[in-house]
Amino acid sequence: MKKLLALMLSMVMVLGLAAGCSSDEDNEGNGGVQGEAPPPPVEVKAEEVEEGSLEGNLVVWSFTDEVEVMTVAFKDAQPNVNISYVMTPDREDQFKTSLLNAIMGGNVPDVVSLESAFVREFVENGSLMNLSSLKPLSDAIEAYDFMVDIGTSPDGAIRAYTYQVTPGGVFYRRSIADEVWGDDSPEFVQSKLSNMDNFLAAAQELKAHSPNIYMVASVNEFYNPTYNLRNQAWITDGKLVIDPKVEGLFELAKTFRDEDLEARAGQWSNEWFSSMRSELTDPAGNEMKIFTYFLPTWGLPYVIMPNATSTGGDWGLVHGPFNYSWGGTWIGAMNDATNPENAVEFVKFAALNEDNLRNWATGIYTNEYLRGIDPTLPAVRVSVNDDGEEEEEPGISQGPGDVVNSKRLVAELEEFFDTAATSVFLGGQNNYTMFGAIAGNVQLKWTQASDGTIQDFFGDAVGNYISGDRTREESLEDFRNDVRNVLPDLDWS
Amino acid sequence: MKERIRTGTKADRWGYVFVAPFLIAVAIFTLYPIINMVIMSFTNATNRDFTQSLRFLGFSNYTTVFDNDRFMSSIGNTWKLWIMNFIPQLGIALLLSVWFTSLRLRLKFIGIFRTIFYLPNLLMPATVAALYNMLIGNSGPLNRMLYSLGISQWLVKMNLVPENYLLITPGMDGAPDGIAVILTDIPSFMTGMVAYMQWWLWFGTTIIIVMAGMTSISVSLYESAYVDGASGGTIFFKITLPLLRPVMLYILVTSLVGGMQIMDIPYMFNVNGRPGGRLGEFDTMNVVMVHQYFHGTRNPYGETRNLGLAAAAGMMIFGVILIATIVLLLLMRIGKDKEPKKEKTRKGGVRA
Numbered sequence: 150m151k152k153l154l155a156l157m158l159s160m161v162m163v164l165g166l167a168a169g170c171s172s173d174e175d176n177e178g179n180g181g182v183q184g185e186a187p188p189p190p191v192e193v194k195a196e197e198v199e200e201g202s203l204e205g206n207l208v209v210w211s212f213t214d215e216v217e218v219m220t221v222a223f224k225d226a227q228p229n230v231n232i233s234y235v236m237t238p239d240r241e242d243q244f245k246t247s248l249l250n251a252i253m254g255g256n257v258p259d260v261v262s263l264e265s266a267f268v269r270e271f272v273e274n275g276s277l278m279n280l281s282s283l284k285p286l287s288d289a290i291e292a293y294d295f296m297v298d299i300g301t302s303p304d305g306a307i308r309a310y311t312y313q314v315t316p317g318g319v320f321y322r323r324s325i326a327d328e329v330w331g332d333d334s335p336e337f338v339q340s341k342l343s344n345m346d347n348f349l350a351a352a353q354e355l356k357a358h359s360p361n362i363y364m365v366a367s368v369n370e371f372y373n374p375t376y377n378l379r380n381q382a383w384i385t386d387g388k389l390v391i392d393p394k395v396e397g398l399f400e401l402a403k404t405f406r407d408e409d410l411e412a413r414a415g416q417w418s419n420e421w422f423s424s425m426r427s428e429l430t431d432p433a434g435n436e437m438k439i440f441t442y443f444l445p446t447w448g449l450p451y452v453i454m455p456n457a458t459s460t461g462g463d464w465g466l467v468h469g470p471f472n473y474s475w476g477g478t479w480i481g482a483m484n485d486a487t488n489p490e491n492a493v494e495f496v497k498f499a500a501l502n503e504d505n506l507r508n509w510a511t512g513i514y515t516n517e518y519l520r521g522i523d524p525t526l527p528a529v530r531v532s533v534n535d536d537g538e539e540e541e542e543p544g545i546s547q548g549p550g551d552v553v554n555s556k557r558l559v560a561e562l563e564e565f566f567d568t569a570a571t572s573v574f575l576g577g578q579n580n581y582t583m584f585g586a587i588a589g590n591v592q593l594k595w596t597q598a599s600d601g602t603i604q605d606f607f608g609d610a611v612g613n614y615i616s617g618d619r620t621r622e623e624s625l626e627d628f629r630n631d632v633r634n635v636l637p638d639l640d641w642s
Numbered sequence: 643m644k645e646r647i648r649t650g651t652k653a654d655r656w657g658y659v660f661v662a663p664f665l666i667a668v669a670i671f672t673l674y675p676i677i678n679m680v681i682m683s684f685t686n687a688t689n690r691d692f693t694q695s696l697r698f699l700g701f702s703n704y705t706t707v708f709d710n711d712r713f714m715s716s717i718g719n720t721w722k723l724w725i726m727n728f729i730p731q732l733g734i735a736l737l738l739s740v741w742f743t744s745l746r747l748r749l750k751f752i753g754i755f756r757t758i759f760y761l762p763n764l765l766m767p768a769t770v771a772a773l774y775n776m777l778i779g780n781s782g783p784l785n786r787m788l789y790s791l792g793i794s795q796w797l798v799k800m801n802l803v804p805e806n807y808l809l810i811t812p813g814m815d816g817a818p819d820g821i822a823v824i825l826t827d828i829p830s831f832m833t834g835m836v837a838y839m840q841w842w843l844w845f846g847t848t849i850i851i852v853m854a855g856m857t858s859i860s861v862s863l864y865e866s867a868y869v870d871g872a873s874g875g876t877i878f879f880k881i882t883l884p885l886l887r888p889v890m891l892y893i894l895v896t897s898l899v900g901g902m903q904i905m906d907i908p909y910m911f912n913v914n915g916r917p918g919g920r921l922g923e924f925d926t927m928n929v930v931m932v933h934q935y936f937h938g939t940r941n942p943y944g945e946t947r948n949l950g951l952a953a954a955a956g957m958m959i960f961g962v963i964l965i966a967t968i969v970l971l972l973l974m975r976i977g978k979d980k981e982p983k984k985e986k987t988r989k990g991g992v993r994a
Contacts, residue, residue: 242936249689413780413809413824415914420781431809431820432781432789602937609916616827617806618921627922634712634930635937637951 193282193493203227207491209234210251211262212244213478218547219312219499221519221526222508226498230491239264252276257483259492263309265299268479269598272300277308277481280493286501291556295593300479309481310500312509314554316587317374317445319469320453323576325440326465329358335578339467342441345401348470352410355440362438363412366421368402368615370443372608375401377473382595383603387640389632391607391625398611399621406615412437425457445475446584450550454574461574466583472590503558510562512549512569519546552584559585599636606631683953688946689935703947703954712922713930713955717962720926723908724901726837727844732893734841735848740878742849743856745864756853760846770839771910778825778835780809785822794821803828826912829923836924839907848893855889856882891974895967902963903928927962931955 207230209220220234235258237244245267251257263271271277284307287297293314300309319342323333330337341351352364365371379392405411414420414429414437423429424439431437444452453464480499482492498505508514520526530542550571552559559581566572566581610628613619619627633641683704686697707713738759742752749755762770778784788794797803798810798821809822825831859882867877905928909917917933918925931952938948 246936253689418914419779430781432786432794432822433820435820605916609920612915613920616920617804618829630711631922634710634933635948636946637706637710638946 193278193280195283195285195497198494198497200226201228203491203494204229205231205488205491207232207260207488207495208258209260209262209495210244210248210258211236212239212264213262214545215478215547216262216480216499217545218509218514218519219480219505220495221523221545222505222514223495223498225522227491227494239267245270252483252485255485257485259486259488260480260482260495263479263481265315265475265477265479266601267598268299268309268477269596269600271481272302272308273598275302276484277302278484278486278489278493279306279308280310280482280496281305281307283307283310283493283497283501286497290501290503290506290554290558292501292554293556293588293591295474295591296477296554299477299593299596300481309479310496311477311479311554312500312506313447313477314552314559314584314588315445315447315474315477316552316584316591317443317448317469317471317473317475318583318587319467320442320444320448321440321465321467322438322460323463323465325355325362325438329355329362333465333576335465335467335583338465339469342467342469345470349401349404349410352405353408356408356410359438360409361435362440364410364440365405365412366414366424366439366442367411367416368405368611369416369608370441371398371401372604372611373475374443374469374471374473376600376604376607377475377591377593378471379595382597383600384597384636384639389603389629389636389639395607398607399614399624402611402615412439414439422456425453426459441469443469443471443473445473446552446580447476449571449574449580450548454548454550454571462576464575466575466578466580468583468587472587472592474588474591474593500554503555506553506555506558507562509547510549510551510553510558511565512547514547516544516546520544550580552581552588556585559588602635603632679953679956682950683957685950686947687949687953688938689949699947699950703950704958706951707955707958710930712925712933713927713958715922716918716925716927716930719922719924720902720904720962723833723837723840723904723924723926724898726834727840728894728897728901731841731845731848731897732852732890735845735852738849739852739856740882742853744874745861745868746874756846756850758846759849762843763846765843767839767843767906768910770843771907772913774835774839775826775911775913780822780824780826784825788823789821794823797823826915827920829919829921832912832919833923836908836911839911840901840904844897848897851889851893852886855886859885887974891971894970898966898970899963902959902966905929905932927955927959931959 207220209216209232211217211234214236217234217236220232224230224232237247239245244264248257248261248271257276261271287307287310292310296311296314297307300311301307321338321342326333326338330341332338340347342348348364355362355364375395375398378394380394381390381392383390412420412424412429414424420429424437425442427436427438429437429439442448442453449466454461457464480496482489482496486492516526516528520528527544530544531539532542549566549569553562563579563581563585566579571580572578606628609631610619610624613627614621614624629641633639684698684700685703686699738755741747742749742755776782785794788797798808803823807824807828809824810819863881863885864877867881872880904926908919908924908926909929909932911924912919916922918929934948934955935952936948938946938951
């Protein structure tokens with residue numbers, strides 16, 4: 150009897166082990182030689198597909214609500230496709246992890262949306278379909294090269310396209326500029342913020358005028374822009390390299406901390422959002438005023454406008470001291486998609502279809518419009534906010550203002566935004582004109598899959614230096630140890 | 643006679659059938675993953691790069707983990723957190739249990755107290771970490787309270803908090819200054835909070851176990867001690883504590899095993915910053931392991947083996963726990979041999 154039991158157990162284990170092994174082999178066969186992708190399961194064609202000609206299913210996974218709007222709009226063009234849309238926020242890497250697990254388990258969606266922080270990882274790991282043959286479409290709408298580069302894997306194949314272009318600028322509060330300098334025009338403010346020396350001098354002037362006015366909410370605002378200034382990749386020749394421009398962050402942040410030029414309200418914190426509404430107060434109830442916010446294109450319609458309704462019209466936008474790009478959502482089709490044809494068609498529609506992009510940018514996709522396509526969409530969504538209260542939000546929609554990844558459309562739509570809600574919010578300023586001008590100067594050449602992780606650690610290191618807990622050398626040593634923990638195979642000698 | 647033996651064997655057979663589902667489940671969901679982990683710890687397994695084939699690396703993953711300063715310092719951090727949480731946990735559980743079971747005090751509503759103390763244990767540790775993080779934020783309730791009670795002002799006046807940890811806003815037009823203590827930036831405070839949360843979550847469970855242990859000690863022992871005029875302290879140290887040894891050993895071992903694997907709270911507590919604390923002050927072994935697993939991005943030059951590395955780190959955590967538990971059991975056994983009290987118990991336990 151014991152023998153039988155033992156036999157049974159060992160058989161189970163052997164079976165289990167065998168299962169483990171076979172999945173490893175699958176992975177091997179699946180990808181082939183490193184860097185070389187298998188041919189896509191369908192022929193990816195740039196030619197237009199007739200409306201309503203597609204059938205079957207389409208599974209879309211996304212980390213952002215935006216893509217749901219795209220799926221509904223896609224339904225208008227292809228009503229016979231049955232779309233199932235799954236949204237997982239990427240808090241604590243949730244989305245990335247579930248996607249990685251899905252790839253390992255072999256049960257992948259057809260289309261995924263990928264954020265700038267992790268798009269490189271999937272572009273490089275061979276799980277996305279080669280969509281290079283859609284390049285003519287991308288060229289036709291004159292997409293910005295640096296956004297296409299991010300979706301291009303090391304073997305030169307384009308694996309993800311984006312509908313946005315995300316150059317960054319500096320948003321500022323007009324009332325503060327007026328109060329301190331008596332001039333709130335973007336031209337004047339830009340002259341005050343044109344480079345980092347001027348920026349610092351301006352911050353000191355604000356402080357001198359009133360101790361309650363801070364140049365920035367926190368030094369974290371500089372991090373993303375500064376990483377964009379690198380002239381080399383974080384990992385060059387198998388070694389971790391800290392670009393001098395990035396190392397400059399240590400002293401820049403230290404100055405802002407020591408001279409009390411930052412309000413120490415980190416990005417995305419409750420304090421940060423309430424400062425946009427002029428509601429940030431210290432414990433005694435005094436308002437802490439913050440002059441500038443470093444945010445890219447999407448920062449206007451998604452971050453500032455919804456959070457600063459009470460201060461609309463009091464905002465301005467300038468280029469600021471840096472050329473930078475921040476964020477963006479890429480869309481790719483999975484190699485192992487069950488419905489590859491529909492997946493490719495969706496990517497074409499969402500990122501490369503000029504009409505769709507025009508509608509996207511100009512606010513055509515209102516909730517009413519989308520409900521006209523899919524009557525089952527709710528007009529009101531109930532969600533639970535950070536305080537645990539139920540909140541009613543309007544159903545999905547896409548307001549005007551996002552800057553689309555097409556030089557042609559950006560030029561064409563400039564006029565439209567002269568009078569749009571964004572323009573009213575910015576005191577008559579045209580965000581499209583401004584961002585269109587900035588986008589020409591951005592480069593993202595040095596982006597690598599590991600950037601997000603490394604930059605998080607670097608930000609921590611700067612934080613520990615300016616708080617005085619670590620010397621600069623100790624902080625850099627901590628940083629190297631953190632990176633070494635996750636990337637042990639670099640040359641650490 | 644023969645007949646009886648045969649029926650006995652038949653029943654045995656059914657026994658195996660009855661335990662089979664459990665054993666099979668354990669084999670598939672526990673034993674197999676463990677063995678798989680051991681195997682993976684010797685390979686370049688990864689969940690990042692699907693084009694990489696599995697290779698045997700020998701002990702390379704282990705030497706990498708040993709070379710990793712973050713992991714080595716995390717061993718000390720884990721012990722520090724566990725000791726900071728365990729001593730008060732057992733101490734307070736003992737104290738409360740003595741009160742609750744005391745024949746002299748005869749407290750009422752013990753069941754209610756016990757339930758209330760146990761309640762935090764029903765919460766998810768990750769939720770608790772996020773909750774406490776909100777409580778101690780710059781404009782969170784704790785800071786507002788410190789300010790309105792004048793404690794922040796006093797701290798500033800007495801120069802007790804370094805200026806780096808203070809956010810002072812000069813008031814305008816005669817308004818008072820505002821002061822917030824940036825609690826999330828103070829490493830020792832954050833470490834203390836992690837230990838405290840761990841204590842807060844688990845001391846209720848410990849009380850229940852300790853009380854169960856205490857109530858199983860025969861009442862007549864206490865009664866005779868009272869008759870002999872023993873003080874509360876004597877009773878505690880001469881009767882309760884020695885007889886509680888097996889229960890305490892159980893608590894010690896389970897708490898140690900759990901404490902060495904502590905992960906959720908240290909990982910989640912510093913929500914807006916680096917998991918494991920700004921300076922890595924509560925980087926526990928599991929936090930470092932999870933970092934290797936999740937953030938070990940494939941880099942463009944070297945190869946990634948994040949799954950293999952994390953498995954090796956997991957094996958080392960297992961080793962630490964194994965050694966600590968063996969040492970603990972040996973220590974307890976040595977102490978036990980010195981005391982000749984087994985007979986006493988039996989004598990005292992005889993009823994009527």
